[in-house]
Amino acid sequence: MSTKAAKLRTTEEARLNTFLAQTYLVMSLGLVVTGLVASATSNNLELILRISLNPWISFGLFIVQIAVVVLLSAAAIKMSPVVAGLFFILYSALTGLTLSSIFLVYTEEQIASVFWITAGTFFLISLFTFLFKLKLGSFGAVIFMLLLGWTLAWTVSWLFPLSTFNWALTYIGIALFVGLTAYDTARLREIGKQVGTHPARGGLVIIGALTLYLDFINLFLLILRTSRRRSS
Numbered sequence: 181m182s183t184k185a186a187k188l189r190t191t192e193e194a195r196l197n198t199f200l201a202q203t204y205l206v207m208s209l210g211l212v213v214t215g216l217v218a219s220a221t222s223n224n225l226e227l228i229l230r231i232s233l234n235p236w237i238s239f240g241l242f243i244v245q246i247a248v249v250v251l252l253s254a255a256a257i258k259m260s261p262v263v264a265g266l267f268f269i270l271y272s273a274l275t276g277l278t279l280s281s282i283f284l285v286y287t288e289e290q291i292a293s294v295f296w297i298t299a300g301t302f303f304l305i306s307l308f309t310f311l312f313k314l315k316l317g318s319f320g321a322v323i324f325m326l327l328l329g330w331t332l333a334w335t336v337s338w339l340f341p342l343s344t345f346n347w348a349l350t351y352i353g354i355a356l357f358v359g360l361t362a363y364d365t366a367r368l369r370e371i372g373k374q375v376g377t378h379p380a381r382g383g384l385v386i387i388g389a390l391t392l393y394l395d396f397i398n399l400f401l402l403i404l405r406t407s408r409r410r411s412s
Contacts, residue, residue, distance in 0.1 A: 199372040199385065204306075206265065206389035210272035211396065215295075217276025222283035232281040245274050252390055261382025268386050268393075275397065282404065290407045298400040305358060309365040323359050330356055350405050357399040364391050 221228055231237055248271040256264040282291060330353055337346050368388045375384055 195375065196369070196372040199375055199388075200368065202385045203368060203372075203388040203392065206268065206385055207392045207396070210268055210389060210393045213269055213272040214276040214279065214397070217273045218280045218283070221277055221280035228280050228284065231277060232284065238278075241274055241278050245271060245278070248274070249390070249394075252386065256386045256390075257383035259383060261386065264383050264386040268390060271390070272393070279397075279401075282401075285409050286404060286407055291404065294404045294407060295400060298396065298403055301358070301403075302361060302396055302399065305361045306365045309362050310369065313369075315366060315370075319359070319363055323356065323363055327356055327360065350402055353402045354399065354406075357395055357402060361392075361395045361399065364395055368392070 221231070231241070248267055252264065252267055252271070256267075259267075286294075330349065334349055334353070337349055368391070371384060371388065
């Protein structure tokens with residue numbers, strides 16, 4: 181390999197590592213914001229009950245969250261990195277408000293324990309994907325179809341609750357989001373290789389962080405669901 185080619189490869193690797201570091205840093209910041217908001221809200225019993233029991237508030241939060249996700253997914257590349265980042269932090273805070281209700285169902289020890297289990301699982305999946313340079317392009321279509329089917333079954337399970345069926349869906353969901361995390365991590369690595377000095381680099385970082393954030397939150401909630409609920 182010539183000196184010029186070696187320097188070019190070194191530069192590309194440096195850009196990739198910087199892109200990935202920025203993406204994971206933004207995702208981590210979002211998780212911190214979510215945790216702080218959820219913890220602070222859980223200390224206000226009146227507020228947490230309103231969020232949990234008032235359908236207008238809970239539905240309103242859901243609609244706003246969906247709107248922010250759609251906006252970021254569609255327009256983050258066109259926004260300035262600062263504006264896109266602020267929208268991401270807003271979404272993280274709204275998620276914290278929504279998730280505050282888990283403190284009514286599970287103990288703080290359970291939530292903390294499951295968080296670290298999820299973080300460890302997420303780290304190992306990402307590390308494995310990076311070290312072995314997995315390419316999961318064809319796997320994406322399969323997992324997307326499985327995820328659609330799982331989402332439909334999950335919706336039906338709420339309308340017609342069957343204990344065994346719900347538990348099966350929970351563990352299937354964990355497996356699906358483990359696979360989705362690996363796929364998104366591999367896809368992020370491919371994007372990072374091509375981003376270079378892309379003018380929308382900041383937007384791509386936010387989109388990548390949002391994708392990983394959603395994988396983490398869903399995996400966390402599914403693992404938490406396997407825990408024993410707080411006794412009444």
